[in-house]
Amino acid sequence: MKPGIHPAYGPVVFRDRAAEFAFLTRSTATSDKTVEWEDGNTYPVIDVEISSQSHPFYTGTARVLDTAGRVERFERRYGRRGAR
Template sequence: MKAGIHPESYRPVAFRDMSNGDTFITRSTIATKETVEIDGVTYPLVKLEISSSSHPFYTGKQKLVDTAGRVDKFMNRYQKHLENKKK
C-alpha cells in the first residue's frame, strides 16, 4: 500500500440508530462531539436516522404506500381484465 494516503484518525466509533435505539461499533474517521460509554469504554457517538436494523427493506416490513387509492384502482382494472379474459 502507498504510504501517507491513509487517514490518521481511524478509530472505533459507535453508531446509534435513533429510530429503534440499536447501537453498533465499527471503525471510522468521522468527526463527532458526542460520546457514549459501552461496556466501560467511551466511544465517539454518531446518531443515525435509519440503519439496516430499522430500514424497511432490510427488516422485511415494507409498506405499500397507497396514494389516493391508486393501488385499488389498478387492482380493480386488472380484475376486470382477468374476468373478460376468462369469458
C-alpha cells in the same frame, strides 16, 4: 501509504435512535459527542436516521410495487403507439 495525509481511523459507535440500536465499528467519521459502551470504554457516537434495524427492506415491512400492472394499465389507458 503516505504518512500524514489520511484521516484517523478508529472505533466509533453508530446509534439509530428510532430503533434503539447501536453498534461499535471502526470509521474515519468523528463526533464531539461520546457514549460509554458496554465494555466500559468511551467512544465517539454518531446518530444516524436509519440502520438495518429500522430500514423497511431489512425489517420485512417493504412494499413491493406492481410495476407490470402499472405499465399495462398505462398502455390500456393511452394505447400503444406503433412505429411511424
